[in-house]
Amino acid sequence: MRKHLAQTFAGLRVLLVFTVLLGVVYPLGVWTVSRLPGLRANAEGSVLVADGTPVGSALIGVDPVPADPARDPWFHTRPSASAENPLGPGDPSVSGGSNLSGDNPGLLESVTGRRTAIAAREGVPPGRVPADAITASASGLDPAISREYAALQVPRVSRVTGIPEPRLRELVGEHTSGGIGVPGVAVPELNLAVRTAVGG
Template sequence: MKDLLSLFRNSLAGLRVLVALTLVLGVAYPLLVTGFAQAVAPWRANGSLVTATGEHTTDRGEAVGSALIGQLVDDPTLFQPRPSAAGDGYDMLSTYGSNLGPESPDLIAAITQRKAEVAEREGVAESQVPPDAVTASGSGLDPHISEAYAALQVPRVARENDLSEDVVRRLVDKATHGRPLGVLGEPTVNVLLLNISVKNAAK
């Protein structure tokens, strides 16, 4: 009888802890963080949505994409993103890297094929194709490309849109983000914002 009573008391104590932690960590904390994010940076808190003019928006009905999520681009007049390993075309429900090692025959074959395709599309030698043009990011959803990959695409985009290369380079500069905290990583170019600028300039 004492064992059963002790088991009941311990189970009741564990249940109380479970309920308390669920309320604190599962309800109160998320609400607090969400409220803080909405007050401080509502644009980012709502998914960093972007309108067709390149302006930030918190109205989901006006958005053409997110500055945080890559998109497939099948228009030859626009800048191309890096490849995605997240399903078929930046599927946010399937975010992942390829999980293939550097010696994987599948990865080597994919890189070789992509390098040939990019070189042909941009009219350059395969040795000029930067790494991010042929490899996916760890999340598979990265919306950015390197400055080198953007620069490689400038002549084609300028030609296809009847714009000067200087104009397109200025658009690239405008869509370029510096190193986080000034020292981390490398500068990157947001493809969505850049392509919106290209479309507006070509009108």
């Protein structure tokens, strides 16, 4: 009996020690490190603010929906597999790809529909639409697009907002990061810069 009590108390001590270590000390340590300069914005979700109001996150690419599709002033992210139509928007609370294989007729139909819709929106031949504009990212929430897709959208955004194309190309360059691999244009931050440039 004494042996069982000793083992029970030993187990409770281990439980208490690990509860304090992993339930209090470790989370407090991670939280403390996240407060270091340069890490705080990332720890808080990289929130984008306009006029003192949070308007989104630099890490989540939610495709903007214009009030009037004929006068679309925004740069668009990659498509989302959760979107019901080719031009989105997807549901930002749902993350995931389509899981359709390369030889699935549904994938070909989806990609062809997106290419046609984007070419019509941008006023270009379908052959000019880059691959990232018509293929959904694995998460469906990718905030970055290729420089080619951003460049394709510059004339439309310029026409609708009145911002000169050279200035828009500068903004695209300012929001392009090299990172590892192919440079990407941060769409949420770019759209915030466009909004600021038009005074809204």
